[in-house]
Amino acid sequence: MSTDKQIFARRESEARSYCRSFDTVFTKAVGSEMTAEDGTTYIDFLAGCSSLNYGHNDPDMKAALMDHVSADGIAHGLDMFTAEKAAWLEAYEDIILRPRGMDDYKIMMTGPTGTNAVEAAMKLARKITGRRNIVSFTNAFHGMTMGALSLTGNAGKRNGAGCGSLCGVTHMPYDGAFGDGVDTLKQVEMMLDNSSSGIDAPAAFIFEPIQGEGGLNAASKEWMEGVARLAKKHGAMLIVDDIQSGCGRSGTYFAFEGMDVEPDMITQAKSLSGFGLPFACLLVKKEHDIWKPAEHNGTFRGNTHAFVTGRVTLEKFWKTDEFQSKVQEKAVMLTTGLQAVADVVPGAKLKGRGMMQGVDVGSGDVAEAICAKCFEKGLIIETSGADDEVVKVLVALTVSPENLRKGLDILLEAAREVTENNKIAAE
Structure with missing residues (x-):
């Protein structure tokens, strides 16, 4: 019996989004493939948005x-001590922190989403510095x-x-924002050094x-190190949001590895559980862990099931x-394949690094058309960028x-077809 998709339109909020691009009912998923109710199998280049x-x-x-679960293990334990936690x-300490010389971080269990880890970092930075900006x-x-x-x-x-x-x-220009x-680092420094810029001393x-x-903008080593230097110069906390780019997505576990960057805080979520289970945390330098008990808490902080799968990960x-x-x-391989795609779309260029790359095709309409054509051919892939102009690959x-x-190959074929159709339409 097939699912009546009208139930989604009838009862689910208009906030739903991904299902609008991938209008089918999925029933099974293994590795990098998802299978729909009608038996169609798709290659997944989205991977739960990393x-x-x-x-x-x-x-x-x-x-x-x-x-x-079969052994009646703890399903929900607030932030009580459990063997799984x-x-x-211990695994995170031994496998991730100590080999990277990061033994001076403590781990704060936040609510289960990345945005909660960010909220905790903001609150703590303001609490530490007494500043707001x-x-x-x-x-x-x-x-x-x-x-x-x-x-x-x-x-x-x-x-x-x-x-x-x-x-x-205060919103400042990211690396490469103006070409x-x-x-942009020099611009940021000039604004912060100018006592009449109107910018309050930053907390972080x-x-x-x-x-x-x-849009898969990848900051350079020099830029990231420069921001770290500015944070120290101005007595501010340095927070690296490694939620989407972390857990190996950039090619290393943390996306700032190999750089002279020592964050005061690091946000983690997305693939932290390894299994798609909700799990987020905030890594905090020990000297900054000034929270009072329950000063930032949440009913679902520390997902025991995620501890189980995360340890295996x-x-x-x-x-x-x-x-x-x-x-x-x-x-x-990804860079080579995406360059072939960029070569068939006029004015297109590669973006990102590691396994977090894509092609800026210059137009949200073109990117959307390419992704829609990919789905017709059995590939799940999405867009990103200010105007959704980047075709983004987040494959497992x-x-x-x-x-x-x-x-x-599907992506290249779709890009060729959309480009050819656009040429015909323009004639």
Whole structure:
């Protein structure tokens, strides 16, 4: 029996979005493939918007979760001590923090979404410094709750607030915001050094190493290090939002690895659970952990089921360098495939880095048409950017080389067809 899709139109809020682009009912997903109710199988180049970096239904995570549930393991424990939390903390400490020289961070369990981790970081920065102003950057996306939304640049997202009180933030130009020849870091520094600029002393700087929703703008090493230097110079906290670009998406676990950047706080979410389960946290330098008990809490802080799958994720993929090396090899394949796409669309260019790349086709209409054509051909892929002008690839890091090539071939074919149709229409 097929699902009557009218139930969605009849009862689900108009806020629904992805289903408008992918108008089918999905029933099964394994690895980098999703299967619809009618039996059609799609290659998934969206991966839960980077919440499924390790693919759908990883068998080891699934087995661990099923064992936990079957044994009547804790399903919900607020922030009480549990064996599962201890096991995840120990794995994160041993596999992620200590090998990277990051033993001086504590982990704060926030509400289960990335925006809550951002909210916690904002509150803590203001509490530490006694200042209100936070410097965010153009094209930023940090979440949809009111505090995080004040940091976000996108007008459509901001308009959803329904009011004009998104305040306490100064928006500065991100790396490359005015073109390759303009040093935005110098501009930011000049504005902050000018006592008559009208900019209040910042409590924090916050940036994404790679802007996911903002169009896959990837900050340079020099720019990120420069922002870190400015934060220190002005007595502000440095917050790195590694929610979408983290957990291996950039090619390394953290997107700022290999750079002289030592954040005061790091937000984590998306693929933290490894299984698509809600889980977010805030990494905080120990000297900044000045919270009083329950000063920032939430009923669902620390998802026990996510601790189970998240531990498996760390132990399976991050104990050695093998997985990271394979991700970096696939990133090269991705760059090559996307360059072929860019070559067939007039004026198009590559964006992003690692396994967080896409093609700026210069128009939201063109990008939307390409993605729609891809879906017709069996590929799930979405857009990003200020005007949705970037065709964005967020395929699982575990994707097989065969599925990666197949998906890129579909994308290339779709780009060719849309470009040819546009040429005909213009004649």
